[in-house]
Amino acid sequence: GQQLNQSPQSMFIQEGEDVSMNCTSSSIFNTWLWYKQDPGEGPVLLIALYKAGELTSNGRLTAQFGITRKDSFLNISASIPSDVGIYFCAGRLLTGNQFYFGTGTSLTVIP
């Protein structure tokens, strides 16, 4: 299967700081999705990206579809305690219905 590598693996930041994380692949993807998962819960969709170079925001969150189509980036501005969780990227290839998930970035926000 496809490998989607997320970095960093974990982050510990102070409340109010900005956060950046990324997701990379060796294959070209047609769609990138970003999710947040709380313990014991299902992934919650944050942002969807459909075109290379696309920049989309959802409140304090901004995500970008990389120009090479092999990567995507998520930024969170002015972090708050409820941003704590695991963030996953997911991508779909040009063909097929499967969404491949990244390895996840665990975010801890220190008040």
Add this chain to the structure above:
Amino acid sequence: EPEVTQTPSHQVTQMGQEVILRCVPISNHLYFYWYRQILGQKVEFLVSFYNNEISEKSEIFDDQFSVERPDGSNFTLKIRSTKLEDSAMYFCASRPGVNEKLFFGSGTQLSVL
């Protein structure tokens, strides 16, 4: 807001028993999925279902697994003879045909003893 509904939220079973996990995808969605997540690991694809048939499946989805859409609203995952390593959180997901947003349910935690 419409959501994917999964039941039960927890299922405990003995090794070798059959289990059926149930899902009600979002109405009017056309693509349905099962994923699983072993504790502390990433979300793994099991199977996708479209137009009343399996469109893709992973290596995990062997002969012990099957899916069904029995009545136009429910989408089920059956594990015929559970193994210890089947213990995981199982997520159902659906997406409409028009755009690519994939929505997940809150999962069924399966524990095989």
